[in-house]
Amino acid sequence: MQLVTPGIGLIFWMLVSFSLVLYVLGKYAWKPIMKGIHQREDSIEKALEAANDAKKEMLQLKAGNEQLLRDAKDERDALMRDARKVKEAILDEARVKANEEAGRIMENARENIQYEKMAAINDLKNQIASISIEIAEKLIGKELENKKQQHELTEKLLKDVKIN
Amino acid sequence: MNREIISLNLSNIAFKFENRLMIRKLLHTARLQVVLFALLLSGFTYGNTASHDTITSPSVPAHEQTEKKAFDAGKMIIDHIVDAHEWHILTYNDFHLSIPLPVILLDNGKLVSFSSGHFHHGHEAYRGYRLMMEGEYEGKIVKTLEDGETIDASAKLPLDFSITKNVLSLFISVLLLCIIFISIGNKYNKNPNTAPKGLQSLLEPLIIFVRDDIAIPGLGKKNYARFMPFLLTVFWFIFLNNLLGLVPIFPGGANLTGNIAITMVLALFTFAITTFNGNKSYWKHIVNAPGVPWWLKIPIPLMPIVEIVGVITKPFVLMVRLFANMTAGHIILLGFMSLIFIFGNMNIVAGYGVSIFSIAFGVFMSLLELLVAFIQAYVFALLSSIYFGMAMEEHEHTEEHTTEH
Structure with a gap:
């Protein structure tokens, strides 16, 4: 029955030692340990939260960057489109202008030609008139001399005319 | 006998004390365990004295008498698990x-x-x-x-008030506890917010285990912090002493947690803390349980008596469970070792033959005891925390009771 009879000595020493160990560990071990664990858990939780926030921010930043890139691309495309339009417009304008210029030059040339032509015709008319008069003068002069000679002279004069 | 206790003990592991129903069930099994143990223990001591009688009986031939005296398993086992005034290490013939x-x-x-x-x-x-x-x-x-x-x-x-084997072992373990945990506590003070190192990292998971799986489920997040020192001390005291008890030679080997005086003081601490922390509704449920018909309280205070018995049973069960589990483990181990000498006394070859099996079973039992060492510390701390939690619980289902009856 020694097994199931608690001894007074052991009870006494156990009461003393356990109370002591409870007090000592409670004050010098469990308090700092629990505090330390709690603090660390808090700091880990905060760090995790911060990391999560940073991740979210990163995602947002990335999305922003992408948006920026897309915008830039769009702008570039728009610019290119505009440039192309401007180029085409310039080209068209140039073409129109060139055509106009060419037209004008042609017109001028035509006018000049007409003018020159008119001048030449006038000149020719004048010459023909003078020649005709000369011929007529000569014809009138010769007619009186000889019929045959008259013919010959006319022939000869006509040859002169052809030269012109 | 031992197998039954072990199986009962293992059945305890299965419990995840989620709700009140389970706790009641557990208390019931624990009570059963006490009764069983008491029955078996009486059987054991009876067997022991019976074998003792055969030794001194004059009808036994002389040579057998001396051989029997050379090795008495029952006496050897009891000598090893009870307290002693000297710390016996070995005996060789007369030395x-x-x-x-x-x-x-x-x-x-x-x-x-x-x-x-x-x-x-x-x-x-x-x-x-x-x-x-x-x-x-x-x-x-x-x-x-x-x-x-x-x-x-x-x-x-x-x-x-002698410094017996158990008292010395108690001092050694208390000293060890102080050295280990104060040094760890200093580490937390010195480098806060750093990863645990060395011994700190070995013990910290178990400290967190006590907090997250023992204190918080039993007491709730609001109240647990106040009881952490006691629960941690109890858990580590029992766990360390269970492990020290498994070490066969000095400074281990004292069956400290398998001593009823030690478990009694531990249970008394739990009882005292429960009683001092009991709130109004806890006492009301004991003295005048709401929802119970009046004739169960007056003229014979049947329910109050039952409740008071329940209050006393809780620490009593704690005391007996730890004591019985640890003692049983030691008895089984010593029993296996005794088999070698019992057979060896019959025939030297049989002794050697049996030793193979005895050692194999001994190793198995030691491993099982490692598990039991942890589980018993866990169960003691967990039940303590549940008892504290029950004493501090605010009863919201009082109305339910009254409407039922």
Whole structure:
């Protein structure tokens, strides 16, 4: 029955030692340990939260960057489109202008030609008139001399005319 | 006997104490365990005395008598699991190697102290005291008459405050606990917010385990912090001593947590804390349980009596469970070892043959005991936390009771 009879000595020493160990560990071990664990858990939780926030921010930043890139691309495309339009417009304008210029030059040339032509015709008319008069003068002069000679002279004069 | 206790003990593991129903169930099994153990224990002691009788019986032939005396398994086992006034290490033929421990007696208000070596393992009396090795006062120090031999039957037994094997083991474990945990506590103070290192990282998961799986489920997040020191101390005290008990030689080997005095004090602490923290509704449920018909309270206070018995049963169960589990484990292990010598006494070859199986089972049991060492510490701390939680619980289902009846 020694097994199931608690001894007074052991009870006494156990009461003393356990109370002591409870007090000592409670004050010098469990308090700092629990505090330390709690603090660390808090700091880990905060760090995790911060990391999560940073991740979210990163995602947002990335999305922003992408948006920026897309915008830039769009702008570039728009610019290119505009440039192309401007180029085409310039080209068209140039073409129109060139055509106009060419037209004008042609017109001028035509006018000049007409003018020159008119001048030449006038000149020719004048010459023909003078020649005709000369011929007529000569014809009138010769007619009186000889019929045959008259013919010959006319022939000869006509040859002169052809030269012109 | 032991197998049943072990199986009961293993059945405890299965419980995840989620709700009140489960706790009631557990308490029920625990009560069953007590009854079973008491029954089995009486059987064991009966068997022991019976074998003792056969040794001294004159009808047994002389040579068998000496052989039997050479090895008595029951006595050996009991000697190993109970307290002693010396720390026995080994015996080889007539040579005894043991550490004598101080004897401190309080005899009629007089403090007497001397080394237990003077008793010569109970063979001699010293200064009018004698250490009894058998009989009614087995293991106790009694007063002798003037001749120094016969027991003074008229004198009261002196109060024994000796530093026995268990007391020394208790001091060693308390010292170890202080050294280990204060050094760890200093580490937390010195480098806060860093990853745990070395011993700290080994023990921290278990400290967190006590907090997250013992204290918080039992007490709730609001109240748990106040009880952490007690729960941690109890858990580590039991766990460390269970492990030390498994070490076969000094400074381990004392069956400290398998001693009823130790478990009694631990359970008393739980009981005291439960009682001092009981709130109004806890006491109301004991004295005047709401929702119970009046004729169960007046004129015979049946329900209050039942409730009070329940209050006392809780720590009693804690005490017996730890004691029985640890003692049973030691008994089984020693039993396996005894088999070798029992068979060896019959036939030397049989002894060697059995030793193979005994050692194999011994190793198995030791491994199982490692598990039990942890589980018992866990269960004790968990039940303590649940009891505290029950004492502090605010009962919201009072109305439910009244509407039911």
